[in-house]
Amino acid sequence: MIIDKAEVIVTSPDRNFVTLKLTTNEGHTGLGDATLNGRELAVVAYLQDHVVPLLIGRDAHRVEDTWQFLYRSAYWRRGPVTMAAIAAVDMALWDIKAKAAGMPLYQLLGGASRTGLLAYGHASGKELPELFDSVRAHLDQGYRAIRIQTGVPGLKAIYGIASQAADTADGSIRYDHEPARRGAFPTEEDWDTRSYMRHLPGVFEAVRNEFGPELPLLHDGHHRMTPIQAARLGKDLEPYDLFWLEDCTPAENQEALRLVRQHTTTPLAIGEIFNTVWDFKDLIRDQLIDYVRGAVTHMGGITALKKTIDYAAQYQIKSGFHGPTDISPVGMAAQMHLGLSIHNFGIQEYMQHGSKTDQVFEQSFTWRDGLLHPGANPGLGVELNIDEAGKYPYEQAYLPYNRLADGTVHDW
Numbered sequence: 001m002i003i004d005k006a007e008v009i010v011t012s013p014d015r016n017f018v019t020l021k022l023t024t025n026e027g028h029t030g031l032g033d034a035t036l037n038g039r040e041l042a043v044v045a046y047l048q049d050h051v052v053p054l055l056i057g058r059d060a061h062r063v064e065d066t067w068q069f070l071y072r073s074a075y076w077r078r079g080p081v082t083m084a085a086i087a088a089v090d091m092a093l094w095d096i097k098a099k100a101a102g103m104p105l106y107q108l109l110g111g112a113s114r115t116g117l118l119a120y121g122h123a124s125g126k127e128l129p130e131l132f133d134s135v136r137a138h139l140d141q142g143y144r145a146i147r148i149q150t151g152v153p154g155l156k157a158i159y160g161i162a163s164q165a166a167d168t169a170d171g172s173i174r175y176d177h178e179p180a181r182r183g184a185f186p187t188e189e190d191w192d193t194r195s196y197m198r199h200l201p202g203v204f205e206a207v208r209n210e211f212g213p214e215l216p217l218l219h220d221g222h223h224r225m226t227p228i229q230a231a232r233l234g235k236d237l238e239p240y241d242l243f244w245l246e247d248c249t250p251a252e253n254q255e256a257l258r259l260v261r262q263h264t265t266t267p268l269a270i271g272e273i274f275n276t277v278w279d280f281k282d283l284i285r286d287q288l289i290d291y292v293r294g295a296v297t298h299m300g301g302i303t304a305l306k307k308t309i310d311y312a313a314q315y316q317i318k319s320g321f322h323g324p325t326d327i328s329p330v331g332m333a334a335q336m337h338l339g340l341s342i343h344n345f346g347i348q349e350y351m352q353h354g355s356k357t358d359q360v361f362e363q364s365f366t367w368r369d370g371l372l373h374p375g376a377n378p379g380l381g382v383e384l385n386i387d388e389a390g391k392y393p394y395e396q397a398y399l400p401y402n403r404l405a406d407g408t409v410h411d412w
């Protein structure tokens with residue numbers, strides 16, 4: 001089974017997506033997600049100029065060998081652009097292999113370890129009443145776990161707070177936060193860590209008082225705290241029994257998590273911007289985190305993320321794969337197949353894609369009673385409608401960035 005065609009498809013239905021489509025001489029097709037939010041065209045060039053020419057004529061069955069060939073033969077290893085490109089090839093080859101076998105991919109990965117995947121959604125509000133409405137809307141949609149992000153007094157616009165309602169396939173309004181904005185320059189947001197840390201515990205106290213002790217609650221610190229600040233926040237949130245505190249520090253310095261860990265029993269999740277197992281090595285080996293936030297799209301594909309999460313399993317560390325709307329339906333499907341098959345699944349982030357995206361990417365997954373399932377179609381269970389994709393050309397878009405009150409650029 002030989003790869004005889006490789007196409008890179010850029011489409012922007014509700015946001016930009018980069019997709020690799022491979023076709024074999026036997027007529028099987030496979031899709032891979034290569035979307036790198038805000039830097040999409042760098043991956044397009046990497047794929048078109050340096051990867052596609054190497055794929056033509058290769059044996060489509062050799063998934064591991066192709067991964068190693070692309071990773072090692074480049075000499076320049078790792079990095080978000082390289083690993084997103086390798087991820088797309090890896091996903092597309094697994095898609096083809098599973099279609100050739102006539103099975104949904106999770107069967108090739110060991111079969112189902114559970115009936116469905118617990119998913120969490122993003123509730124947010126500038127003030128408590130708006131936040132409570134958002135939590136109720138998510139409960140009404142069937143979510144059994146909810147991330148809580150809140151406005152901070154004195155700050156105008158910050159990460160995680162919905163600033164516009166997005167439409168969904170069934171016409172309902174949701175509160176999910178899509179941070180990338182179309183335009184030629186990133187928008188500026190403001191930040192003050194001390195105000196945030198003073199405000200947040202009271203918000204969680206109010207949410208617990210309103211919704212009770214049972215509901216799993218999550219929070220994303222979005223890389224903004226120093227290690228000692230993160231340690232303090234983790235301690236302050238302990239009474240509210242968080243499912244996890246996410247990205248409490250930037251974490252390029254893995255040692256920072258050791259300091260946080262020494263001070264708090266709040267579970268820690270990290271790694272949505274990591275590219276390889278090496279970014280997780282100390283965190284897993286020294287048991288400094290509880291959940292691996294890697295995304296199949298940014299960690300080099302199913303092959304690499306499965307190795308990372310299998311390593312984490314030896315330390316009772318679970319999955320919490322990154323799943324915002326910049327992970328395309330192809331990447332989400334790949335994560336669902338992996339999550340269904342591994343033993344150490346924890347939770348899956350699930351922001352619903354918009355209706356235009358759902359028309360471009362025809363999907364077989366189901367979401368019932370708060371649980372995701374990738375479906376029974378052979379392969380990943382996603383097909384790209386090329387006519388729909390062609391309606392939405394690329395539009396430049398950037399994630400925002402942060403400045404402190406004195407004008408200093410801060411982690412966003």
Ligand SMILES: [Mg+2]
Nearest residue numbers: 220246247272
């Ligand atoms: Mg996050």
